[in-house]
Amino acid sequence: MLKRNIYCGEIKESDIGKKMVLAGWVQSYRDHGGVIFIDLRDITGIMQVVFNPEINKVSHSVGETLRSEDVIAVQGEIQKRSEETINPKLFTGMVELKVNEVEVLNKSKTPPFEINEEASQIGEEHRLTYRYIDLRTPVLKQNMIIRHKTTQEVRNFLNKNRFLEIETPIMNKSTPEGARDFLIPSRLNHGKFYALPQSPQIFKQLLMVAGLDRYYQIARCFRDEDLRKDRQPEFTQIDMELSFVDETDIYVIIEHMFKDVIKKVYDKNILTPFPRMSYREVMGQYGMDKPDTRIDLFLADISDLAEKTNFQVFKEALSKKGIVKSLNVKGGARFSRKEIEDLTEYVSIFGAKGLAWIKITDKGPESLLLKYIPVQIQDQILKRNKCQAGDILFFGADNHKIVNDALGNLRVKVAEMLHLIDENKLNFLWIDNFPLLEYNVEEKRFIAMHHPFTSPKISEKEGGTDKQIIEALRKNPENLFARSYDLVLNGTELGGGSIRIHNKAVQETMFEALKMDKELYYQMFGFLIKALEYGAPPHGGIAFGLDRFIMLMLKEDSIRDVIAFPKTQKGICLLSETPAEVSNIQLKELGIKTVK
């Protein structure tokens, strides 16, 4: 076999005159009857190779048979192209390889789609079925290379900052909190199951108790929940945990990490420190806890003013302890009736029963609502929303969740419609001061908003002593805040973490505040609680969705485009046809019976 000694994309002018061997795939062929041109592709790029019957008749006749995606090796002299045949579109366009010898390493069937820049327009179902071909396309190939560089630079940064990369078990036990687990039946213990980790949470805390000081892992995580374009059943987190730190220490190191990685891999400069906002602030201004701060549109609470109107929708919402909020869309007065109708339908997804509006024109406000609102109240509403001619003011009146969901998502929707988003911006944002607990309607109890190992604090400003925290956990846990934080990038939640509980009594009281039986939480987490008794240092950590980060940096729409072998919305790998049935023998060994 001809042995490759150079890559297509790495041939330099200094190689002219040398005999070289290239190997790769036939990207395209141009047969002129006499001379034949082949664009040869490998991981690095494309190189034109020329078959000329005057150089080697046998090779030329082989060249005539070559088709797309055949795998060949060619030996010949690198030659400078004549002035008029230089191709400026090709990185190697000033040279070509004059084929002396060719070896067909493997013929290819006609590929199911063409491998070029337009391949991303092909149906995804088809591309996933032939993923190994899809990955040959320039975009996907580049995404894989960038992903590699990203993880390497993350590792470089963390290694330099005294983090140890440590692997934690993939086979764990299932716990009730959080997402649904993927389960693995145990052959040696019939009726018992391992669970795949949703995150390495408890083990990384135990590594801190072990005194390993700083841990990280590029960790695969598994969640058996319904999929979205930014959610796969298995995904990768940059997971870390640090001892003897508070929130600020975490913020600083993470800001440095992103600054460093983004500079080195994506050659962009970002500003640090990242802005910080409290949960209360973002919910107020943006209606969601992952706001896209590239959009300069804001919600306002006008409940106090709505009270003074005669608009029944407002009055009714307020009488049911709801809220009335408004969203001023700059330049939105040009929305047509149809567009407003579509937006009304859009907010109905989130439970909104309607979408009231006031257009601000050169002649003043226009709306069917105006007759219900006294003029001085109108003025105050417009003033509070900083309305100007050309704007449109939308209203939401319902319970807090519906209003925030509707207007928060509407804000993003209209920003897209009006092209208000600067795609070149990278807007990071820390969110802190989350409530510790949130009420779960189905279970009729409070559950941890982040997770039950998160340190509580007694107010937004004040941490409180262990004693105060325990007291508050017993008396009014719903009023506590969490020492947790999320990092948002351009409206996508990149990751989150918290300062953990390292005191046994606090941890126990926390479980009790979640209305868990002592027997139950010891059965689930006893090993962690026990570890807290043996000199657990103060510690905290954070984890980031690696797939999401790369997706955002590459401006891809879906994390599927940055994962080599992703699954469909139904969790199926179309390439390998996973999941699949197993034999009765396997089931029997595992002590499992299936029902249809």
Next chain:
RNA sequence: GGGGUCGUAGCUCAACUUGGUUAGAGUACCGGACUGUCGAUCCGGGUGUUGCGGGUUCAAGUCCCGUCGACCCCGCCA
């Protein structure tokens, strides 16, 4: 679990609204010509279970019902 979009040649799409005779185009592919192309060109060729099943009709790619699959969203998930 629910709402929506889509499914026609290897691929991208048209024909669908208003049912009508032989389902078209580009590209890919196949055959031929051609010694400097690089989206090669020129000549010739349609390669199809209109996702699948059923129904309405003289007649269905088109209308109806069901089903399967992909995608987007709600719920779910941090």
